[in-house]
Amino acid sequence: MSRRLVDVPALVARAREGDPRSVARLISLVEDDSPALREVMAGLAPHTGNALVVGITGAPGVGKSTSTSALVGALRRAGHRVGVLAIDPSSPFSGGALLGDRVRMGDHALDRDVYIRSMATRGHLGGLAWATPQAIRVLDAAGFDVVLVETVGVGQSEVDVAALADTTLVLLAPGMGDGIQAAKAGILEIGDVYVVNKADREGATSLRRDLRNALAMSERPEGAWKPPILLTSATTGEGVAEVVQAIERHRAWLEESGELVRRRTRRAREEVEAIALTALRERWTGRHERSELDAQAERVASGESDPYSAADALLASYAHEDG
Amino acid sequence: MSRRLVDVPALVARAREGDPRSVARLISLVEDDSPALREVMAGLAPHTGNALVVGITGAPGVGKSTSTSALVGALRRAGHRVGVLAIDPSSPFSGGALLGDRVRMGDHALDRDVYIRSMATRGHLGGLAWATPQAIRVLDAAGFDVVLVETVGVGQSEVDVAALADTTLVLLAPGMGDGIQAAKAGILEIGDVYVVNKADREGATSLRRDLRNALAMSERPEGAWKPPILLTSATTGEGVAEVVQAIERHRAWLEESGELVRRRTRRAREEVEAIALTALRERWTGRHERSELDAQAERVASGESDPYSAADALLASYAHEDG
Incomplete structure (x- = not known):
């Protein structure tokens, strides 16, 4: 069998021009640990470092998919180009053709400035650790200035997402667990922005209060970022623009404080x-x-x-x- | 502060002459990751490879401590010099002065051909993985021809013990779990010798039958070792001599089949x-x-x-x- 050669520079150039097929092909090369992987990464490197990587985490049932979709819309309205990586540690299926993607893609299917991709990590050594950072670099180099990384929040994956994000967005919802339970899950340490979704439901404001009290107990050094707690209703879109503003404020803080370089260097x-x-x-x-x-x-x-x-x-x- | 120098060759020589203090000192150097560790290991290496390492594992309540003590007695009667490492992954305390040791030492306290030592692995990176193989080498080089490694059987530690033993002895007892539960714990893969302790209790023979059926379901290649299932009463000593015979038979098989070298090379x-x-x-x-x-x-x-x-x-x- 002759191996089909990959013209990496051409692929990178087309991806940077906004061609979704080239982006998809590059991510596939990364996922498959292709022999071209090294050339791909070397070709992308000079074009990376612009995108803000936003990790989205939260327990099943908090409305994560709906929130991600609403957030994509709000980010677009604020002028951002948005890449989305939906990580499913329980699934062996990758690619853009999953049912959930198609449904969600519906809102953004005709928008060249949005790219949504599912990634499966089941069976991958180290789970998120291997392919995801490389896929983020593909989207970064392709000119998406915000990359959302969403995971189904099972155990370790929440912490994994926080480890590879510039900004970690923790989603909660009333009835899904109170402040004390939240503390147990370790989410009090990882969140840069907290979002209480399903704000119209009973218990939303008391959940916010419990969360605020729990966060107030952890000591933060002078000049540290103080994570805001926002209320949203992802299905109606209420409060989602404020989440975008909080993300933009966090990015500004990351840059001014030098924390962005520190986080990225630590990750690298x-x-x-x-x-x-x-x-x-x-x-x-x-x-x-x-x-x-x-x-x-x-x-x-x-x-x-x-x-x-x-x-x-x-x-x-x-x-x-x-x- | 001047560091007290360790005369490693003298220590090794005295340990090989049967001096328990020198053995204890060498194990402490190993446990403390002493600067002399490399010299200790290099000094021991030429004298290693004679001891059969027997891992003893089983859930709490099966009578592991009593069985180990009974086994030490039976091994002594069969002419073996016996070293015992009691690994406690939940304890931060090491050394030979633990209460459990003193009690058990009682039977063998005056016997220079028995050495018993507790090792704590809590907090150690990799649990058993680091200090235990080196401590085994100390006992091996000191001329103990059987080294028993006993662990409190919590989760991963059972598999860890099997990974560092030549012969793995799995202890069970009636009422502690049936054959199906045993299969779940993964013990069907790791045992070279199965011992149903508390044989006088109700359910011992049916536990043996269930275990035999479960073991029969796993395919074994031609010439493979067929793990025996023995009944003991560790408190009366009944059946313990037969366990020693099974261990000796297993050693003979390990040597004849070449499996001993393979296991030890894999471990190394x-x-x-x-x-x-x-x-x-x-x-x-x-x-x-x-x-x-x-x-x-x-x-x-x-x-x-x-x-x-x-x-x-x-x-x-x-x-x-x-x-």
């Missing part, structure tokens, strides 16, 4: 380290032949060497090959 | 890899100054580089330093 640090360690492990593991790691392990098992000397030898062998 | 491989990766991470992280990883992360965050090129640069910088 973890990403680079993970990629480097994975590359080393793959190399050591040597898929087809007896690797240096195998040789060292045999020496330890037989008592010829000890694990620490063997680790030194392994690292030294790597250095000599490359140096 | 994971250990060497983990030590090497940890050493690299510590180096990259550069505790006091701006590290190469920091520099690369800043380049990625600013769009000057992409994560893959940055990872390459990080690995290359390491190679050049060493090569």
Whole structure:
């Protein structure tokens, strides 16, 4: 089989001109861990760093999909180009053709300044950790100045989303859990903007009060961002424009305080380290032949060497090959 | 403060002569991740590989402590020198002075051919993964030809024990869970010898039958070890000599089949890899100054580089330093 070659520079150029097919193709290359991945990432890098990455998290039932869709509309009205990554850690299906996407796409289907994509992370090592940051870079380089990353809020994924976002938006709704439960889930640490959705329902204002009290208990240093708590009704659109304003205020604070660079550097640090360690492990593991790691392990098992000397030898062998 | 130097060769020599204080001192050096750790491991390596490592696992309430004590007695009667590591993942206390140890030591306190030690793993990165294999090497080098590793069976620790043992002994007791529950806990995959303790109680024979049926359902290749299911009463000592025989039969099978070398090489491989990766991470992280990883992360965050090129640069910088 001959492998079809990918013209990465052309693909990046077309994506930057707003061609949704090229954006989709780039994300697929990223998701499939394609051999072209390195070239794609190198080609995108000079065009990245403009987009604000907004993570949206919240328990099932708070109206996350509806809120995301309403937020896309409000961001468009405020003049933003919006990319959306809908992460589903429980699904093995990726791509733009999912039912939920089609339904939601309905509102924005004819709008070239909106791009919506589902990403499945089930079975991916590290869940969100691998493909999502690269997909964000694709959308960033393609000129979307806001990238919304939405996840179904199951366990660890909430924290994962916060770890890769510039701004984390935590959604709550009355009847879905009070302030104390919220604290347990760790959401008090991760939110930059809190949104109480279904504001027309009973308990919305008391949920906001409980949340405010819980947030007031955590100490924040001088000059720190004070997360606002907003009320919305995503189905009617009420309050959603205020969420956009809060996101814009947070972005301004991130830039003025230097926190944007710090957050992004911290993220890049973890990403680079993970990629480097994975590359080393793959190399050591040597898929087809007896690797240096195998040789060292045999020496330890037989008592010829000890694990620490063997680790030194392994690292030294790597250095000599490359140096 | 001047650091008291450790005369490692003398310590190893005395431990090999059967001095329990030297054994204790070596395990403490291992546990404390002492600067002498590398020298200790290098000094021990030539004397390792003789001991059979027997992991003992089972849910709380099956009589694990009593069984371990009874097994020590039976192993001694069969002529073995026995080291015991009692791993408590929930405790921050290590050493030989724990109440449980003193009580159990009572039976073997005057016996120089038995050494019992508690190890706490709470807070240790990777739980059992770090200190335990090194402590096993200490006992192995000190001439104990059977090392029992007992853990309180909570969740992951059962599988951890199996991963570092040559022979895994799974303890059960009537009323503690039937065959189906056993299957859920994953014990059907890890046991080399199954022991139904409290055999005088109602349900012991039906538990054995359920377990036998459950084990029969898993396919085993030709020549594979067929785990026996034995009945014991650890308090009276009934059936414990048969457990020792099963352990000896398993050791013989491990050696004849070549599985002993395979298991030990696999273990050494994971250990060497983990030590090497940890050493690299510590180096990259550069505790006091701006590290190469920091520099690369800043380049990625600013769009000057992409994560893959940055990872390459990080690995290359390491190679050049060493090569």
